[in-house]
Amino acid sequence: MVERLLILLAALLLALPAAAKEAETVATDPALEARMMVLAVELRCLVCQNQTIADSHADLAVDLRNQIRDMIAKGQTDDQIRQYMTDRYGDFVLYKPPFKPATALLWVGPPTLLVGALAALFLMLRRRMRASPDDFDPETQIPADGASDVSQAGSAR
Amino acid sequence: MNWRYLVPLGLFLVLAGFLGFGLNLNPREVPSPLIDKPAPAFRAALLADPAKSLTQADLKGKVWILNVWASWCAPCREEHPLWVAYARNSPVPIYGLNYKDTAKAGQAWLQQLGNPYAESLTDPEGRIGIDYGVYGVPETFIIDRAGVVRYKHIGPVTPEALRDKIDPLVKRLANG
Numbered sequence: 094m095v096e097r098l099l100i101l102l103a104a105l106l107l108a109l110p111a112a113a114k115e116a117e118t119v120a121t122d123p124a125l126e127a128r129m130m131v132l133a134v135e136l137r138c139l140v141c142q143n144q145t146i147a148d149s150h151a152d153l154a155v156d157l158r159n160q161i162r163d164m165i166a167k168g169q170t171d172d173q174i175r176q177y178m179t180d181r182y183g184d185f186v187l188y189k190p191p192f193k194p195a196t197a198l199l200w201v202g203p204p205t206l207l208v209g210a211l212a213a214l215f216l217m218l219r220r221r222m223r224a225s226p227d228d229f230d231p232e233t234q235i236p237a238d239g240a241s242d243v244s245q246a247g248s249a250r
Numbered sequence: 251m252n253w254r255y256l257v258p259l260g261l262f263l264v265l266a267g268f269l270g271f272g273l274n275l276n277p278r279e280v281p282s283p284l285i286d287k288p289a290p291a292f293r294a295a296l297l298a299d300p301a302k303s304l305t306q307a308d309l310k311g312k313v314w315i316l317n318v319w320a321s322w323c324a325p326c327r328e329e330h331p332l333w334v335a336y337a338r339n340s341p342v343p344i345y346g347l348n349y350k351d352t353a354k355a356g357q358a359w360l361q362q363l364g365n366p367y368a369e370s371l372t373d374p375e376g377r378i379g380i381d382y383g384v385y386g387v388p389e390t391f392i393i394d395r396a397g398v399v400r401y402k403h404i405g406p407v408t409p410e411a412l413r414d415k416i417d418p419l420v421k422r423l424a425n426g
Contacts (some may be wrong), residue, residue: 139385144276152350153385156376181383183283 129161132171136178137186145188255263282402283351289393290318290381294371297348297356304345304371306397313410313423315344315416316391317367318379320351324385329406330363337366341424346370348378349387380395394423 133147140151146158159176164174175187187201192200284290293305317325317333337344346367348356353372360370373379382391385404392401401419403411 139280152376156380160380180283181380183280183383183387185280 125162125165128165128171129158130162132174133158135175135188137184137188139186255260258339271301275284278386279404280385282299282399284383284391284399287388287399289397289399290378292371292378292381292412293314294347294373294378294391297346297353297360297372300353300372304369309393310397311395313342313420314368315340315342315420316347316382316393317393318347318349318382318384318387318389318391319370320387321355322351323411326388326404327363329388329408330366332409332412334364336417340361340420342420343368347378347382348372350374351395392419392423402410 096163130147134145136146136157138146138149138151138154139156140153141149144151145194146154146161148154161174162214164177178186184196190196190199231250289306291306293303296302297305319330333344344367346369348370350373352374356370356372360367371378376384382389388406389404390407391399394400400423401416403416407416
């Protein structure tokens with residue numbers, strides 16, 4: 094019995110720091126917190142630009158997480174919250190920017206490069222396949238004077 | 251010489267060109283979506299007298315500069331003398347936004363370094379800052395007579411930025 098009590102006490106003590114950490118996040122509702130985190134991982138923290146608002150400890154990220162909590166509590170939709178952020182910080186705040194003329198190159202560029210490179214590779218390989226085997230003979234590639242250089246080096250020794 | 255050997259060189263030059271261009275961009279300068287949009291609404295208590303407050307509507311009809319600053323912000327200290335000097339001849343009022351600061355620290359800062367502001371608004375929670383898309387104090391906005399944001403400068407203003415960008419635009423808006 095005493096043993097059990099001790100274990101319980103230890104568990105409670107261990108839980109203390111976790112509870113203290115929870116206190117800084119205002120939300121008490123786990124569902125709200127989960128939804129906030131889902132949104133926060135899509136949003137860039139502009140203070141430390143390679144982190145999301147969910148990751149960052151910057152003051153601004155903390156404020157924006159609180160802002161998202163408030164907006165969820167007020168019953169706003171995810172789209173409304175995303176719109177709120179882009180109205181203030183621009184598309185840059187979204188890790189997944191929308192497809193529009195200004196971002197077309199961003200979305201289309203890499204696949205275009207990949208298709209282009211694959212097409213070039215395919216054409217080159219096909220040309221090699223069709224080339225006659227003589228084209229790959231190394232001796233015909235070395236120019237005559239190059240060959241004489243080698244023989245001169247040999248005779249000088 | 252076979253022209254084909256020049257292809258990798260050409261590709262390299264194109265790549266180097268892009269990378270060089272990218273290196274010269276400042277990633278901290280994110281274009282603000284607020285440009286040419288109405289200045290976000292606010293009601294803020296004044297730093298000098300918390301009993302009084304000011305709204306963006308009170309400033310309609312005049313061109314004004316909004317400078318976001320804080321006593322904890324080192325780059326603000328760096329740019330501050332420029333604003334103190336500019337305020338002497340500025341054709342338009344400069345309003346400060348004391349961002350996430352305490353009134354005491356803000357007032358002491360102005361007393362020590364000089365006060366270029368017509369008024370300083372207080373934003374202890376950073377709510378106005380969020381509405382203005384502030385992410386790197388100091389920031390400076392220029393707002394025209396119609397209450398539309400015309401320009402945003404992120405980070406401390408330099409003498410060049412003040413002379414070449416801010417001052418000409420302010421004068422043009424004030425005279426136009």
